[in-house]
Amino acid sequence: MATPVLEKTEPAGSASAASPYITVTFRIRRFNPEVSAEATWQDFQIEIDPKERVLDGLHKIKWDLDGSLTFRRSCAHGICGSDAMRINGKNRLACKTLIKDINPEKPITIEPIKGLTVLKDLVVDMEPFFQAYRDVMPFLITKDTNEPTRERLQSPEDRERFDDTTKCILCAACTTSCPVFWNDGQYFGPAAIVNAHRFIFDSRDDAAEQRLEILNDKDGVWRCRTTFNCTDACPRGIEVTKAIAEVKRALITRRL
Amino acid sequence: MSTTETTASGIGPVEGGSVHTVDNPAPYIEAPRKRTGRTPRSTRGNFEMYGWLFMRLSGIVLVVLVIGHLLIQLVLDGGVSKIGFAFVAGRWASPWWQVWDLAMLWLAMLHGCNGLRTVINDYAERANTRLWLKALLYTATVFTILLGTLVIFTFDPNIR
Incomplete structure (x- = not known):
C-alpha cells in the first residue's frame, strides 16, 4: 500500500444511498409593480447539491416552484454578465x-443589484x-485614417498595458x-x-484626451472615494480601483 | 379562437393575472437616473482635479502643522496648564508662529470645507438640500477664515 490511493472507507452500497442533496432556504427579494408597490422577502426551500450554483437554485425555483420569479441570465457561465445580483449582501x-461557498446553513438572501430601478x-x-458606458466612447477612434486598410499592429507590451480592463463583461x-453611485447615479x-481606461491606455487609440476630458467632469473620476467595493465585487477579478487611480494619474500628469 | 377570450393586445387571459387593465394601468416607474433637462450639465475645467489634489497636499502639510501644534500646546513645557493669554501673546510675537497658525487656519478650514462639500454631494439627495447645506457651509467657512485671519494680524498683546 505504498501508492497513495483514494480509498473508499464506506461500502459501495451506502455511498450511493447517501444523497448529496441538502435543503437550502433561498430568501428572495420579490417585487411586482402590478401587484404591489412594496418589495417583499419570500422564502423558498429547495433540495440542492451544495456543489451547484446559486443560478441552479433559481432555476429550480422558477421551473418547479414559482414560475413568476423573474431574473436575467443568458450564458450561465460567467461570460455574458446578465445575472449579477446581490447574494448575501455582496454583488x-x-x-x-x-452554494457551498456561501454558507448554506443559513438562508441565502438574493436581492437585485442596488442603485438601479427595479423593474x-x-x-x-x-x-x-449603459448610458454612462456610452458616454465614455467605448470604441476605437483613430486620428489619421478611419479606413481599415491594414492591421493595426501593437507590441505585446502595449497590449499588456490595458489587459486587465479588457476583461470587463459589463x-x-x-x-x-x-x-457614490447609489446616491444620485x-x-x-x-x-x-x-x-474608458481600456481605450485611454491603448496605443492604437487617439482619443485618450477626449475621454480624459469626459472623466474630468464633476461626476467623473474625482468622485471616486477609493472604498474598493468595486474591486471586491468584480467577478472577473479586475483591479477596478487601480484602473480608476491610473486614470486620475493620467489626468494629473497631463494637466499639470 | 371562439372559446378563448382575447384582449385588444391579442394576449389571452393570464392565470392569476394582473389587476391592471387599459383603463387602470400599472403605475409608471420613472427612471430616477434618466438624463433629463434637470440633469446637471457636464462641467469643463479642472476644478474637481485641483480640489482632489488640494486634499492630498494640504493633508500632508496639515499632519506636520497639527501634530506640531498639539505637541507645543498640550505636551511640551508643562502641557496644557501653561496655556494662557500670556502664552498666546508670547508666541504670536514671532512672525514664524503667526505664519504657522495662519497656514494651519487656512489649510484646515479649506480642507474641511472641501471634505464636507464632497460629503454633501454624496449624501444630499435633492438639489435644494444641497444648495442650502453648501450655502451654510461656505458662509461658515468664509466667516471663520476671515475672523481668524483678522485676529492673527491685529492681535494686540497690550489689550485691557
Whole structure:
C-alpha cells in the first residue's frame, strides 16, 4: 500500500444511498409593480447539491416552484454578465457562486443589484449604467485614417498595458456596489471608467484626451472615494480601483 | 379562437393575472437616473482635479502643522496648564508662529470645507438640500477664515 490511493472507507452500497442533496432556504427579494408597490422577502426551500450554483437554485425555483420569479441570465457561465445580483449582501454573478461557498446553513438572501430601478424581482433597468458606458466612447477612434486598410499592429507590451480592463463583461456588479453611485447615479461609475481606461491606455487609440476630458467632469473620476467595493465585487477579478487611480494619474500628469 | 377570450393586445387571459387593465394601468416607474433637462450639465475645467489634489497636499502639510501644534500646546513645557493669554501673546510675537497658525487656519478650514462639500454631494439627495447645506457651509467657512485671519494680524498683546 505504498501508492497513495483514494480509498473508499464506506461500502459501495451506502455511498450511493447517501444523497448529496441538502435543503437550502433561498430568501428572495420579490417585487411586482402590478401587484404591489412594496418589495417583499419570500422564502423558498429547495433540495440542492451544495456543489451547484446559486443560478441552479433559481432555476429550480422558477421551473418547479414559482414560475413568476423573474431574473436575467443568458450564458450561465460567467461570460455574458446578465445575472449579477446581490447574494448575501455582496454583488456576485449567480452563475459563478457555488452554494457551498456561501454558507448554506443559513438562508441565502438574493436581492437585485442596488442603485438601479427595479423593474421586477431581480431585474433592474440597466439603462443609466449603459448610458454612462456610452458616454465614455467605448470604441476605437483613430486620428489619421478611419479606413481599415491594414492591421493595426501593437507590441505585446502595449497590449499588456490595458489587459486587465479588457476583461470587463459589463455585469454592473462594480457600479452597483459603489456607494457614490447609489446616491444620485450621476457618477459615471467604475464600469464606465474601466472601459474608458481600456481605450485611454491603448496605443492604437487617439482619443485618450477626449475621454480624459469626459472623466474630468464633476461626476467623473474625482468622485471616486477609493472604498474598493468595486474591486471586491468584480467577478472577473479586475483591479477596478487601480484602473480608476491610473486614470486620475493620467489626468494629473497631463494637466499639470 | 371562439372559446378563448382575447384582449385588444391579442394576449389571452393570464392565470392569476394582473389587476391592471387599459383603463387602470400599472403605475409608471420613472427612471430616477434618466438624463433629463434637470440633469446637471457636464462641467469643463479642472476644478474637481485641483480640489482632489488640494486634499492630498494640504493633508500632508496639515499632519506636520497639527501634530506640531498639539505637541507645543498640550505636551511640551508643562502641557496644557501653561496655556494662557500670556502664552498666546508670547508666541504670536514671532512672525514664524503667526505664519504657522495662519497656514494651519487656512489649510484646515479649506480642507474641511472641501471634505464636507464632497460629503454633501454624496449624501444630499435633492438639489435644494444641497444648495442650502453648501450655502451654510461656505458662509461658515468664509466667516471663520476671515475672523481668524483678522485676529492673527491685529492681535494686540497690550489689550485691557
